[in-house]
Amino acid sequence: MTVFKDEADISGIVIRNAFKSYGSHAVLKGLNLTVQKSTIYGLLGPSGCGKTTLLSCIVKRLSLDHGSISLTAKSVSDIGYMPQDVCLHTELSIKEIFYYYGYIYGLTDKQIKFKMAELLSFLELPNQNRICTELSGGQQRRVSFAVSLLHDPKILILDEPTVGLDPVLSYTIWQRLLEMSRMGKTIVITTHYIEEAKQADAVGLMRNGALLAEDSPSYLLQYYNSSSLEDVFLYLCEQDQNNNAGNKTAELPSSCDKLRSLPNIEQTTSFTTSRFSSHRFKAQVIKNLYQIRRNVEITLFMLFLPIVICVFFNLAIGHDPTNLTVAYVNEESYSCYNVTYKGCALTERIYASCQVLDEMREKTFNLVQFNSTEDAQLAMFHNHVWGVIYFAPNYTQSVVNRINMGQHTKAGTLDSGAISFWIDKSDKYISSIVSRDVVTSLLDTISKILAPCSSKIKVSSKIMDNPIKFNQAIYGNNEPTFQHFATPAAIIICIFYLPVIFTGAIINSEKEGGVIERVMAAGMSFFEVAIAHSAVQSVLMIFQAIEMMILMYIVYDNPYKGNILTGLALLVLVGCGGSVFGFILAVLSKNLAGACFFGIGSNFLLMCVCGFIWPAEGAHYLLRLINSYFPLTLATTAMRSISNRGWGVTHPVIYMGFVSAGLWLAVFISLAYLVLRIRDDIWRSK
Structure with a gap:
């Protein structure tokens, strides 16, 4: 990687000609920035000016569209990063969060315990077993700040760490940051509190994706003959707007001109990290x-x-429907409640229609009698019944004649010996169940009214049976659901x-x-x-x-x-x-x-x-x-x-x-x- 010695010796972070856009919206516009080693650099600017995007590029969470970033850090563990939002597993306790990030950075349990005790005391955090959701917003931000310090990084990137904190604690944090910089840490901090940044060694005033000025606070105040950094920033913003140079930098103090004259660094520092680490x-x-x-x-x-x-x-699934209502019209000259219909159909007076209805009741049906097929069909039209079954006046005798006469049975006998059936087919599964049970009820009836005949007149009950014999299923059973x-x-x-x-x-x-x-x-x-x-x-x-x-x-x-x-x-x-x-x-x-x-x-x-x-x-x-x-x-x-x-x-x-x-x-x-x-x-x- 091309790094120029005179610059690398004094700089912890060097950014040259940085461009970054989201779609058609440019966020960074040729930005140049230099952070010297062992210093605090305050990055100041309004919301939306590109500060957070720039920090994300520094920590390698985003890549530049063009330009370069050079860091003295050689690995991810050399950087401590505190994002603008809390960005913590808030359902965990403070202790669990410390151990989680400590393991990520490869610290031992002893090291984590020591650093946790130190940070709890320094940041005035509550009991380590408190869950983050139980903490106030300021306490959560302090935990987030503590995580960035946990592994003692060489470079510290802090995105508005003092937002929501009381002035006393903010002062304490700044004192700690100053102490860390004297011990060799390189710190970049963004803040909305412009006057707070006076404590930094250098500040960069940022607007619309570019730096308006970059130097020490004292030099900027002297150069622009101002008593506050806020006035300096407002003056530069006015100059930038008046010159219609939102995508260019304003004239910089002479001490920063040397940064412009440095050649552009051609490559960006990259970290070599293993794809899999046991501690992570x-x-x-x-x-x-x-x-x-x-x-x-x-x-x-x-x-x-x-x-x-x-x-x-x-x-709910897979069971056969039960208690289905079916209408019937029986025009045979008797009531099924007053007759006996057991016996041989060929030698005794039996009532096959009653036997069929009895078989149906044992299956899935609630049977409702109607006086006419018109009334029954009207009930089906109004969705009161699923089907209508009709027995002709001489249904039983026609069935007997059909058995006795075989191929010589007359057409009228065949018609009156058949059951007429109307069904609601709007529900395929229910209509299939109803049709199946009506057919099996009829077959069972024929079998039962012929069974007594086998001992009296030597007639087999199999005459009217289904001519297909279903053997035991090879897989499953004969009545699958x-x-x-x-x-x-x-x-x-x-x-x-x-x-x-x-x-x-x-x-x-x-x-x-x-x-x-x-x-x-x-x-x-x-x-x-x-x-x-x-x-x-x-x-x-x-x-x-x-x-x-x-x-x-x-x-x-x-x-x-x-x-x-x-x-x-x-x-x-x-x-x-x-x-x-x-x-x-x-x-x-x-x-x-x-x-x-x-x-x-x-x-x-x-x-x-x-x-x-x-x-x-x-x-x-x-x-x-x-x-x-x-x-x-x-x-x-x-x-x-x-x-x-x-x-x-x-x-x-x-x-x-x-x-x-x-x-x-x-x-x-x-x-x-x-x-x-x-x-x-x-x-x-x-």
């Missing part, structure tokens, strides 16, 4: 455990949510989206509060954040998977014929994919609401295509060409085959489910990496 990983894991312990409500919510989902799923079909898909969807909810909430809350940006400035990498979060999330995920399997397959007795460990391994793999997917939603979204919208939309999409709401084989043929490539489709099929068929991991359907889940995990990790590579401001609060 330890800090992140411990912080996550602190949060889980502190946020008892969220932890219990994440543990009990699978239980609630499973309970309500089994209570939608609940058995949907249970594996419900577990897969839950285990994928529960980590999405948890990860999205945690990451977005930290991003919106500026916490992640601060820990990134301290050297933490996305890889360490992701791995530490995944480690803690995996433990929670295993508990959630075990909860759901116990409830679904033991408590509610849904069929599970496969190996328990195979199913659990598939769930954990799918859950890991969900956790990384949650990271992607979190980093792409501006806030938690945006992540929720993305999550809800993708959830509905994946439910539709994975075979939860309806079998994937029933999808449009164009969708069927691609639905196997969606994240949860093959995993759902595999989980269904493990539970309902008992297949092992060597079966193609099962290992393809594992392959699909593994490949999507790799895709999500790659996408997260690419997003972070492309957008360097991804962790910045919006």
Whole structure:
């Protein structure tokens, strides 16, 4: 890196020709700034002039569009950074925050304890076990300031550290900063209190992304013949505005001209930090455990949510409808309440219509009698009944004649021996249940009215039976329910989206509060954040998977014929994919609401295509060409085959489910990496 010796020997921070813009809005406009070693540099200017952006570039949270920044610091741990906002995990205690940042910087427990005691006393902080949310705004800012001093950095970057503090404490802090500068620290401090900056060794007066002046406070006061820095600043602003030079610097004092004459530095100091550090990983894991312990409500919510989902799923989904109301009109000349209809239909007077109605009552129906089919159909039109069944006046005799005469049965007998049935088809599932039970009621009736005939006239009751014989099902049972079909898909969807909810909430809350940006400035990498979060999330995920399997397959007795460990391994793999997917939603979204919208939309999409709401084989043929490539489709099929068929991991359907889940995990990790590579401001609060 090109550094000029005469400048590097005296300067801790050198910024040359710095340009930075957000879209079409220029924030830094060719700014040049020099901070000498072992001095305090006060950066003064109104809100929006670019101070915070400049500090973010110095600590490598932003990169310049053009220009260079040279630092004497060689690593992140050489810099202490206090952002403008508090940017702390406010649900942690003061002690936990100190230990978290102490571990990030590689300090030992003994060093952290010693520095914590010193800073608690110096900054007059309350008891170390106080939670940050219980502190006042000024106390929180003092904790934030203490964090920047914890690791004894060479360069200290402070963005308005004295805002909201009482004058006595502000004076104490300035005295400490002066002492630190004499001990070799290089300090850059921004402040709105212009007169406060008189204590600095040098000040830079900044407006519209450029410096209006840069020198010692005493020199500026003398040069502009003024009694206060505020008057100097106002004068320079007026000159800058009058000269229509918002993007240029005003004439500088002669002692600063030498800074302009120095050649431009061609490169920017970069820090070489490892992608993974055991002490940073330890800090992140411990912080996550602190949060889980502190946020008892969220932890219990994440543990009990699978239980609630499973309970309500089994209570509400997959059961056949009962107590369905069906109207009937029976024109046979008798009342079913006053007759006996047991016996052989070929030798005794029986009433088949009553037998059919009796069979229907034993199934799903509440039967309501009407005098005419017109009245019954009107009731169905008004949604009072699901169907209308009609028996002709000589229905029973026609059925008997049909059995006796066989192929010689007359057309009129066939018509009057048939049941007329009208049904409400607006609900496919309920109408299918009603149709099925009406047909099985009729078949059961024929079987029962012919059964007594076998001993009297040697007539088999199988004459009118269904000519198809259904043997025992190879997989499942002969009366499957939608609940058995949907249970594996419900577990897969839950285990994928529960980590999405948890990860999205945690990451977005930290991003919106500026916490992640601060820990990134301290050297933490996305890889360490992701791995530490995944480690803690995996433990929670295993508990959630075990909860759901116990409830679904033991408590509610849904069929599970496969190996328990195979199913659990598939769930954990799918859950890991969900956790990384949650990271992607979190980093792409501006806030938690945006992540929720993305999550809800993708959830509905994946439910539709994975075979939860309806079998994937029933999808449009164009969708069927691609639905196997969606994240949860093959995993759902595999989980269904493990539970309902008992297949092992060597079966193609099962290992393809594992392959699909593994490949999507790799895709999500790659996408997260690419997003972070492309957008360097991804962790910045919006």
